[in-house]
Amino acid sequence: MDRAQKAESIETLKGVFAEAGAVVVAHNLGLTVAEMTDLRGRLREQGATFKVVKNRLALKALDGKGGDAVLDLFKGPVGIAYAPDPVSAAKVTSQFAKDNDKFVIVGALMDETVLDAKGVESLSKLPSLDELRAKIVGLVQAPATKVAGVLQAPAGQLARVFGAYAAKDAA
Template sequence: MDRAQKQEMVTTLNKVFNQAEVVVVTQNAGLTVAQVTELRRQMKAAGASFKVAKNRLVCLALEGTPYASLKSLFKGPTGIAYANDPVAAAKVAVEFAKKNEKFLVVGGAMGETVLNAEGVKALATLPSLDELRGKIIGLLNAPATKVAGVVQAPAGQLARLLNAYATKG
């Protein structure tokens, strides 16, 4: 990389760190190109991204962002997973780490809150934003469904009563 490409990479990463809701730092020593491609595909499907960059450039890009405290995690062959959904990147990274022993989750952060590897794993167990939205809609719809059932119940009972008298007589 020449100087201009490095500067462009630092600028791009700085934008990523300023916009992302969560950043997960991983170590990926020994992963094949096919495995990294599969990881990127899974990340994209979940609404997240995965990037491998030089540690020195990442540390420069971290300056002035909420994730500046992550600098100490960038040692050795590292990668970053990031997303606007606070759970997506962590979920995919943890699942991928379970299947590949060469891929380790080192830590991460949500804004200025630094997470160790266990914190990222705990974050991965939470439901995603889409799942939470579905649950909220279900909770909002449930009372309306119950009200409709209660309103229909007396009419149904009256209809059964009239039917019973009609078949009896």
Template structure:
């Protein structure tokens, strides 16, 4: 890798770090190509990315970003799982780690709204993975907003339905 390629890789990583909501650092000790492909496909489906990078280049890219605290975790063969949704990358990584003993979660960081990032250890990443995703939260909010209107419509239709049943019963009684 020459200087231009290294500079491009650092710029790409810096851009990624500035636009994502979470970064999870993992260690892959001898994963096969098939396992890596499965992980990348699962990440893509969740709207996240997984990238293996040179540690020195990643440390350079971390400089000037909210994720500067991740520099200490970048030792050995690591991969970086990132996503804009703060939960997506953590969920995929935790699920993948359950079925693969050669894949280890080292830690991560979660970007805060006010700026800066909160460092996460293994327990923090696992706790983050148990939270609902942004899409799930949006669906719950929409459900909560729609529920009163649905209940109101049901309540207002109930008296009309009762009157219709009473009239139908009278009509059947007169016909008999």
């Protein structure tokens, strides 16, 4: 990798670290190509991405973000999983780590905050952005549905009474 490629990689990683809600760092030593493809497919379904990175380039891209705790994350063969939503990458990687012993979550970065493996596990248990949106829409719609039901009930009863009188007169 020449200097131009390294500079381009650093700029790409700077963009990833700036735009991602959370960046999960994991050791992926010993994973087969099929397992990596499976992980990437699962992440892609959730709008996340997995990328194997060089530690030195990642640390240069971070430019001191996270302090000394970041140095512990980027040791050995690591890959990063990231998405705009802070929860989706953590959910998928945590589930994959439970299914596969060779995939070990080291920690995560959220802006300036460095999380350990337990922090990533806690993050993975939170509802995703789509789940939160669905809950909010449900809460907003519920009162409107109840109000519409209350308003329609008297009109429906009145229509049934008129229908009963019409059926009685016809008989």
